[in-house]
Structure formats: structure tokens, C-alpha cells
Amino acid sequence: MPRILIADDDRALCALLAEYLRREGYEVEAVHDGEAALERLRDPARRPELLILDVMMPGRDGLETLRELRTQSHLPVIMLSARGEPVDRVVGLELGADDYLAKPCLPRELLARVRAQLRRNAPATSGTLQVGALQLQPGERRASVDGRELALTGAEFLLLQALAQRAGELVDKAALTRQALGRELERFDRSIDVHVSRLRHKLADASPRAPRIESVRGAGYVLVAGAP
Numbered sequence: 001m002p003r004i005l006i007a008d009d010d011r012a013l014c015a016l017l018a019e020y021l022r023r024e025g026y027e028v029e030a031v032h033d034g035e036a037a038l039e040r041l042r043d044p045a046r047r048p049e050l051l052i053l054d055v056m057m058p059g060r061d062g063l064e065t066l067r068e069l070r071t072q073s074h075l076p077v078i079m080l081s082a083r084g085e086p087v088d089r090v091v092g093l094e095l096g097a098d099d100y101l102a103k104p105c106l107p108r109e110l111l112a113r114v115r116a117q118l119r120r121n122a123p124a125t126s127g128t129l130q131v132g133a134l135q136l137q138p139g140e141r142r143a144s145v146d147g148r149e150l151a152l153t154g155a156e157f158l159l160l161q162a163l164a165q166r167a168g169e170l171v172d173k174a175a176l177t178r179q180a181l182g183r184e185l186e187r188f189d190r191s192i193d194v195h196v197s198r199l200r201h202k203l204a205d206a207s208p209r210a211p212r213i214e215s216v217r218g219a220g221y222v223l224v225a226g227a228p
Helices: 011-023 034-041 062-069 086-094 107-120 154-165 173-181 191-206
Strands: 003-007 027-031 050-054 077-081 099-102 129-131 134-137 142-145 212-216 220-224
Touching: 003 011, 003 034, 011 027, 011 107, 027 034, 034 050, 034 062, 050 062, 050 107, 062 077, 062 086, 077 086, 077 107, 086 099, 086 191, 099 107, 107 154, 107 173, 129 154, 134 154, 142 191, 154 173, 154 191, 154 220, 173 191, 173 220, 191 212
Parallel strands: 003 027, 003 050, 050 077, 077 099
Antiparallel strands: 129 134, 134 142, 212 220
């Protein structure tokens, strides 16, 4: 059974979500602060396939926990927050969250997001994809530019793959949201824009020959091969 870790100081909510997810066939553990979450994630015998992480927790909060986690792991992360402000969503995504839900959320909606993340991070079987100096290996979820490996989250890798598969063509935000996040584009949703911003920085830092991601205002994005 896929293992899920919930980190939230609301113990009643943890119990509710854990019971719901267990009925759907998942193995679920819950902790109630950021330090406990990081400690559990360091244990290779109990490492989960996905983390559900609350923003507001005592001590080390969810954003600090995510920042620390991203220095050592690309584990899929869905963030929860009672503060559903757009700026909170953007900050979480900028720190490397794969998806974000405002609380209170329906357990069924969370389940759909969990399933989407786990599907996206299942091993792929396709061969190497090359765009100029960029090389993608979907089967291993690895990407490199001029031989320098990129440290990408699951959402970032799938977004880059979606653009690389149609390099030189416009890919609209709705298609990118479906392929990279496993869900439909929502009104006022800037998730793809934030992931693109992070990808641009990582590509530029890797090599001056890296492909560029160009925006087409109001439409989507295009991956353009860099200088030879």
C-alpha cells in the first residue's frame, strides 16, 4: 500500500483524513509538528510516498519544514492551509510544494489530489528526450543540461517534460496543469506560473546553453532550444 505521512497539529483533522485515506487503500501515519515530520522522513524504513503538510504548526511551521525537506528530497508534497490567500499558495509553490489546498477541504478532493500526485510520480517507461543541451530520462525521472543534473520536484519534471515533448510549440496552461499537476486548471490559478518561474531559474543556473521557457501572454508557454 502506498504510504502517506500527514503533518498537521489539528489532531481531529488528522484522524479524519487518515481514516478516510485508509479506507481508500493507503497506509497513513500522522505527526503534529515539523520536526517530527522531518525525523520520520529521515527513516528509510518508514519513508512515505507522499507528504500532506499543514502550513500553520507550532515550532517549525510547514513552510520552514518544506524548505528543509527540499534540500534533501523531491518527495511529492501537498500543502494545506487555513490561510487560503493567494500569496500563501504562491509562497508554498515557490518553496517546492507540488500542490496546495485551502482548509477546510473535502476529504474527497484531497483524495483526488493524492491520487494525481502518486500517478504522476509512478515510474515511466519512455526513452530519452533531447532538446538541445537538455536531456530528459522519464523512466528515471532525471533531467540534465550539458551533463549537469537538475534538482527538480515531481511537478517541475513533468512540466518540463510536457514542454520538451512539444518543443517549439505553444502549450496552453490547461494542458500543462493536467500533465504536470494531474488536475484541471482552476480560476485565478497561478500554480503553473510559479513552477515555470522556478524552472527558468534552474535551467539558467545549469548552463547558458539551456533551453528557454518563453511565455505567450494569456495563452501558455513555449520551450525554445538554447544556443548550440
